[in-house]
Structures are given as C-alpha cells and as structure tokens.
Amino acid sequence: MTFNDKIAFMGPDFLLENEPARRLYHEHAAAMPICDYHSHLSPVEIADDVRFDNLTELWLKGDHYKWRAMRCAGIDERRITGDASDRERFQAWAETVPDCLGNPLYHWTHLELRHPLGIEDTLLSPATAEDVWVTARERLATPQLSAQGILQRFDVRTVCTTDDPVDGLELHRRHAESGAAPIMLPTFRADAVLKVEQPGFVDYLAALETASGVEIRRFEDLLAALHQRLDHFAAHGCRLSDHSLERPAFVEPPSVSELDRLLDRRRRGEMLNGDENAGFTTAVLLWLGHEYARRGWVMQLHLGALRSLSQRGLADIGPNSGFDAIGDVTYAEPLAAIFDALDRDRALPRTVVYNLNPRDNEMLASLVGSFQGDGIPGKMQFGAAWWFNDQRDGIERQLTTQMQFGLLRHFVGMLTDSRSLLSFSRHDYFRRIFCQMLGTQIQRGELPGDLDRIGELVRAVCYDNVQRYLFER
Known part of the structure; x- marks a missing residue:
C-alpha cells in the first residue's frame, strides 16, 4: 500500500502543486518547441539518422x-x-x-x-x-x-552541437542539404587554442594549419588561421562560440612581438610561466571576442569546473567520464576586465555565462548586468543552471537570481549540455519547475493573476527568447 494513493508517481501534474502552475504548464509551456543552443550531441548520429x-x-x-x-x-x-x-x-x-x-x-x-x-x-x-x-x-x-525521429518526438526545432575549429563540418553540410529536421548548427569551441599550457598545444597547431591552409609561425598567422576557420563555421550557419574557462585570468595583452616570441618558444616545446600563459590566452580571447561581435555571434563562457580529478580515471577511461567537480576559484575581477576591455572597443558580443559553483550566482548575475545595453534585450545572459546545478534546487536558485538581478522576461532558458538524445526530457523538467515557481508567486500575490500575461512570459523563456537571441540581428 502506498502512503498516498491519490497522488500518482510523476503523474500529469508532476512538480505542479497549485492550479496556476498547472495551467501555466499545460496551457503554455508543455507544447512549446525546443531550441537547444548548447549540447554535446554527436553530429554523426543526427546527420546519419542513426538507429539504436x-x-x-x-x-x-x-x-x-x-x-x-x-x-x-x-x-x-x-x-x-x-x-x-x-x-x-x-x-x-x-x-x-x-x-x-x-x-x-x-x-x-x-x-x-x-x-x-x-x-x-x-x-x-x-x-x-x-x-x-x-x-x-x-x-x-x-x-x-531513429535519432532524427527522437528529436522530432521532442519537437526539437534547432540543436547546436559543440565543434572544434579544425572540424570540417561535412556532417553539418550534408544534414543541411538533406532538409531533414531538426536544424543542426555547429558551435565554435576554440579551447585548444586558448589553453596554451596544455601538453597537446603544439600538435594542435599542426592540425589547425592543415585545416586552415595557413602556416603558423607568428601570432598573426595564428589569427589568420582562426579567421579562416571562423569563416568556415559561418558558412555552415554557426551562430555561437563556446569556451571553458576553468580559471579565468586577465593580464594586459603583450605586444605583438612578445606574442611572437611566446608562440615560438611554445612551438619549440618550451613551457611558459603563469603570467605568460595568461597574457597569450587574454590576447587570443580578446581577438576572438572582437570577431564574434563583428559577426553577430553569441559567446558562451563556462566557468569554474575542476576537471579530470582522478588521474587514474583519466588514464583508464578518458576525459568527461564523471571525475569532475565544482571548483572554488574566484574570478569576478578578471572576468569583468575581459568584458570591459571588449566593451571599451564596442566589441563585446552577446554573451552567456554559466557558473558551476552556485555560490557565484549573485556575483555573476550582477556582473553581467553591468555590461548590458546597445539596444539588445538581455545582451548579457546569466545562463541556465549548469551541470551539477541542473536539478530542481539548482534550477530554482538560478531562476530566483535571474528574477532578482535581471529581467526574467529576456532569459534565454534551458539547454541540455548533454551527449544523450533522451536528455531533452530535461526541458520538460525545467518547464514544470519554472511554472511551479511562477504559480506559487501568483498564489502568494507576488505576481498578478493574469495567466495570459504570465503565459506569454513562460513561452518567451521556453523558446521565443532564444530564437530571437540567436537568429535576429
């Protein structure tokens, strides 16, 4: 015998505890399509319509x-x-x-x-x-x-994969030419260029040379190679970039001649010191930020992860295998300096920032709020609850911070950040939690009881805002 036979486990009103919440979900949120603007889905599975x-x-x-x-x-x-x-x-x-x-x-x-x-x-x-x-x-x-069938069952209209600059994007081209749903767009993930301290950096430069057709000897050659790859991604419909910054740092970029020397030393196998690494990374990131702004792209920054903590696990299984954790670095000042340097040049792109440590919610939301403007609604976004935070408590904390420090009306909503085609159910999970929060505030008299008006807000956050953010110039 169950404790409460009147409440079905995960029934139609799962997580919806009052009438306004139920109406907002069933009348507005449930039927909205999905634009998943950050995922790690396999382009092979989608383009080849893989059967499992x-x-x-x-x-x-x-x-x-x-x-x-x-x-x-x-x-x-x-x-x-x-x-x-x-x-x-x-x-x-x-x-x-x-x-x-x-x-x-x-x-x-x-x-x-x-x-x-x-x-x-x-x-x-x-x-x-x-x-x-x-x-x-x-x-x-x-x-x-099939893979495409599953995406259509979830009513996924657009999905953005995460792709290295050296990727040829043949799968994206073939999928686009087929006309099959959903739209699949690449995302420019240039982490390997930014992480000059990594052992594989020199080998990556060789791969970038091959992909771009540019011989990389000086810093301007590196930028020319990246420019060619940005053009290639743009030709395949790219609208976003993405960077993982575990420990954001900012130093005034070195001179071009010094950057040439740093690149030459690194190409010869010499490791740079901390300030030199930070100077090189800052110079590349600022140049990329200018390019993203010029092209009308969105820049995404994922902040504060501690990755591959188990060296045994990394050696035996590889990265992204469940051996990561929430970091506790402080990064408000260097992140603000990055944004300010771009903003001074009127080259700050539309930006979404995601924090892994929920301790940083209020700091990050207030920081991005300092760089809004340029006539763009929600130009700077405090991004969706990410990774360890994409559960009920984390989503509620993120939404609460969004409400209190920004304008919820312009929030671009949920994403999966996932490698599984079944993970789109998390959009439904988010929508139920979101509607429950709004329904409770209506019941308390904190929001007006105009469900049509609040329903418009729900539809905007679930789908409409991200469509505008990505595709309207």
Whole structure:
C-alpha cells in the first residue's frame, strides 16, 4: 500500500502543486518547441539518422551522470565503461536506479523512459530490467525512434552541437542539404587554442594549419588561421562560440612581438610561466571576442569546473567520464576586465555565462548586468543552471537570481549540455519547475493573476527568447 494513493508517481501534474502552475504548464509551456543552443550531441548520429539497437547504446554509453551514480552504488567499472555486454551494463544501471531515490537521476530516468519510449507505469529496477530492455528494443526498431525521429518526438526545432575549429563540418553540410529536421548548427569551441599550457598545444597547431591552409609561425598567422576557420563555421550557419574557462585570468595583452616570441618558444616545446600563459590566452580571447561581435555571434563562457580529478580515471577511461567537480576559484575581477576591455572597443558580443559553483550566482548575475545595453534585450545572459546545478534546487536558485538581478522576461532558458538524445526530457523538467515557481508567486500575490500575461512570459523563456537571441540581428 502506498502512503498516498491519490497522488500518482510523476503523474500529469508532476512538480505542479497549485492550479496556476498547472495551467501555466499545460496551457503554455508543455507544447512549446525546443531550441537547444548548447549540447554535446554527436553530429554523426543526427546527420546519419542513426538507429539504436538498445538502451545502452542510446542511453548509457556517454552519460557520465549515470556513471558517477553507478560508481557510488559500488558497481564494478567493467559494467560501467568496460567490456561488459550492453545487456550487462543496462542491468548495472537497473540495479543502481532504486538507490537513486532523492537524486534527480531517479526522475530523469523515468521521464526518459516515458518520453519518447512510451514506457510508463514501470519503475526501473533489477526485477523490471528485462521487460524494459525488451520493450525498448522493440520500440527502437521502429523508424519513429531513429535519432532524427527522437528529436522530432521532442519537437526539437534547432540543436547546436559543440565543434572544434579544425572540424570540417561535412556532417553539418550534408544534414543541411538533406532538409531533414531538426536544424543542426555547429558551435565554435576554440579551447585548444586558448589553453596554451596544455601538453597537446603544439600538435594542435599542426592540425589547425592543415585545416586552415595557413602556416603558423607568428601570432598573426595564428589569427589568420582562426579567421579562416571562423569563416568556415559561418558558412555552415554557426551562430555561437563556446569556451571553458576553468580559471579565468586577465593580464594586459603583450605586444605583438612578445606574442611572437611566446608562440615560438611554445612551438619549440618550451613551457611558459603563469603570467605568460595568461597574457597569450587574454590576447587570443580578446581577438576572438572582437570577431564574434563583428559577426553577430553569441559567446558562451563556462566557468569554474575542476576537471579530470582522478588521474587514474583519466588514464583508464578518458576525459568527461564523471571525475569532475565544482571548483572554488574566484574570478569576478578578471572576468569583468575581459568584458570591459571588449566593451571599451564596442566589441563585446552577446554573451552567456554559466557558473558551476552556485555560490557565484549573485556575483555573476550582477556582473553581467553591468555590461548590458546597445539596444539588445538581455545582451548579457546569466545562463541556465549548469551541470551539477541542473536539478530542481539548482534550477530554482538560478531562476530566483535571474528574477532578482535581471529581467526574467529576456532569459534565454534551458539547454541540455548533454551527449544523450533522451536528455531533452530535461526541458520538460525545467518547464514544470519554472511554472511551479511562477504559480506559487501568483498564489502568494507576488505576481498578478493574469495567466495570459504570465503565459506569454513562460513561452518567451521556453523558446521565443532564444530564437530571437540567436537568429535576429
């Protein structure tokens, strides 16, 4: 017997605890399409309209959220990322799910099974694993649940992948020429150029030379190579860039002759000191910022991650495998200096900043608010709750800060930041939480009870704002 038979687990009104919230969700949010402006989805899967044999292929092979949970539950690594069969790895996840009560993974798992797979009224556990496995394989065998079919089931209109400047973007071109839905656009992720301190920097310069056709010997050659790649991305519809800045730093950029010397030393295998690294990175980032502003692109900055903390895990499995954490560096002053340097030149692009440490919410929201303007609604964005924060509490904190320090009406909304095609259910999760927050404020008399007006706000945040932000000039 359940404690409360009147409330169904994750029923139609899941997370919607009052009538205004339910109406805002069902009448406004639920039917809105999706523009996912930051993801790590595979362009191969989308362009080739890949068919998946089973849930492990679709669901588990790239999801480090689930991998972390399985490690916490004591699952052997062989059944997480090792050589276990797909069926064994799925069973390992089914064994872990009952232990996830209270963790957002419990909700996400069942949202993902329900839509688009249609597996409802079944809680995943070791006892139900075989039935879920068989049912999912049967449904994945249908044309409606190919990669493109799944995206269409979620009503994804636009998806932005994350791509290295040396990528030829042939898959994006072929997908665009096919006319298939959704629109797939590349994102310019030039981290390898900015992280001059990384051991692979010199090898990356060689790859950039090959891709651009520019021999890189001086700093201006590096910029010429990047310019060629920016043009290439623009020709394939790119609207955004993205940078991961674990420890944002700012120093006054060195002279061109000094930058030439730093590049030459680095090309010869010499490592630079901290100030030299920061000077080189600042010079490249400021040049890129000018280019993004000139082209009308959006710049995204992901701030404050501690990555690949387990060296054993990095060596055995690789990066982005669940061995990362929230950092505690301070970066208000260098970030403000970066924005100010661009702003002085009237070259500050539209920018979205994401923080991993929720401690920084108010700081970051107030910082970006200092650089608004130029007649662009919401030019500087305090971005969606990211990574460790994209659960209910983190989303509520981010939205509360957005309301109190900025204008919620111009917020560009949720994204997945995911490698899984099923993760678009998180847009629904966000929309329910968002509507619940607004509904509660209506009940308290903090917002007017005009549900048409508030519904317009809901639609704007769910979809309309990001469409304007990306595609209107």
